[in-house]
Amino acid sequence: MSAELIQYIQQLDHVLLAALGVRPFSFDQMRPTSLPPSFKPEPHLNAPIPAMDRYEQVLTEARTLYKRTSNSHQQWLDELNVAHSAYDRQAAEQRKRIAEVNARLDQMRADFNAGRPAALRWFAFMVLERSKYPTGFPKTFQVAYRPENRDLVVEFELPPQGIVPEVRAYRYVKSRDAIEPLRRSQKEVKQRYTKLIARVALRTLHEIFTSTPRGLVEAIVFNGRVRTIDQVTGKEVRPHLLSVGAERAKFETLDLTNSSPVPCLKRLNALVSPNPYDLEAVEPFITFDPKRFDFSDDMDVASGLDSRRSLPKLSPTEFEHLIRELFVAMGAETWTALPPKDGGVEAVATSDNLFFGGVCLIQAKQSSGPVDLEAVSALAAAMTDHNATTGVLVATSWFDRAGELFARRNKITLINGAELKHLFKEHLDIDVVPGTAPPTQVRPSGNRQSGRPGPVA
Helix, strand or coil: CCHHHHHHHHHHCCCHHHHHHHCCCCHHHCCCCCCCCEECCCCHHHCCCCCCHHHHHHHCCCHHHHHHHHHHHHHHHHHHHHHHHHHHHHHHHHHHHHHHHHHHHHHHHHHCCCCCCCHHHHHHHHHHHCCCCCCCCCCCCCEEEECCCCCEEECCCCCCCCCCCEEEEHHHCCCCCEEEEEEEEHHHHHHHHHHHHHHHHHHHHHHHHCCCCCCCCCCCEEEEECCEEEECCEEEEEEEEEEEEEEEEHHCCCCCCCCCCHHHHCCCCCCCCCCCCCCCEEEEEEEEEEECCCCCCCHCCHHHHCCEEHHCCHHHHHHHHHHHHHHHHHHEEEEEEECCCCCCCEEEEEEECCCCEEEEEEECCCCEECCCCCHEEEEEHHHHCCCCCCCEEEEEEEHHHHHHHHHCCCCCCEEHHHHHHHHHHHHHCCEECCCCCCCCCCCCCCCCCCCCCCCCC
């Protein structure tokens, strides 16, 4: 019993190291190329009943015996032909299925190389799906890809606190003929759990970075949360215990084999719960909401082609009026328009609800390209001037990664074009065309996936 505990603890300690020696995942590993085995009849059909080879002998011994064996020989031939026909049908069906799967994989690979979000999201999901963890680890995660930032956002379910055994060994007490558990200190349990979730985060980053090419995935946002029961309410809760936005260039400078996991995460500027075992939550860098990552193809449709209003083509007055309508519907109680400094909409709104949190400075831009860090930091400065507690920056396009990270640190809510489209539909039942979608990033011709393709599975 003690040996099993020691072995399991070793598996937890090597969760990260075990993944470092695994060949990076690739499309080739998913191709079902094995052909049907050669036809092998059932044992009773392997050799014919001796009939024709013994014809002369049987004929001389007894014509009746010859007739019986001749009939048995024909029966064997019939059964063999039936078995062979069934094999041919099954083999043809298997080859057809293999061809269909490989055709879909080829199309997915082409979409992946072209930087299509659905293909990038699917491939990253498969990387995590094929990752093998010890017994007791959950297998739940969500993945989104943002082509405008060339990054993946991963919402990952971490193992529960009980994954670390509180018993470190067992001993036999001869005087009582009993087995007693020897418990770990609570401090050791908490330290092991903190290191474990750090290893899981680093392992996930490693597996995705090594399986995806530069030019398509330059960063990964990892949010780790745990599913548990709130002891006060008795309801299920899922607090975030860890969040990190890792740039590929910085991550590749880490020596994961010889480094301690927690300092590695700190080097990546990760947000880690001060007390993860006690479920003390952190606010993730980016809240995982599939709607905010889903720029639909119709964002590039010109407003003249349908009846929907195109936000970038509205006049400044029309745009300001529509934005004001939206925020009033979302809970703004007062609205004071300010003279815009660089076009768009600027206003101060107040509300008692959690979204606005008192005085909120709102800026909205009719943008066709990415809204960068400079625009977000300008809003932060304006918040100070107006003594605002929170800020909201709305764009008809999208935000770059540096702006998103800055907004997270400065109590600024960012609303991109896809999310804006959703909010207009949800709160005002209005269909709009927000603006241009993020550009699709095509992998440079000189780049290829990390790691050499392995043998065909």
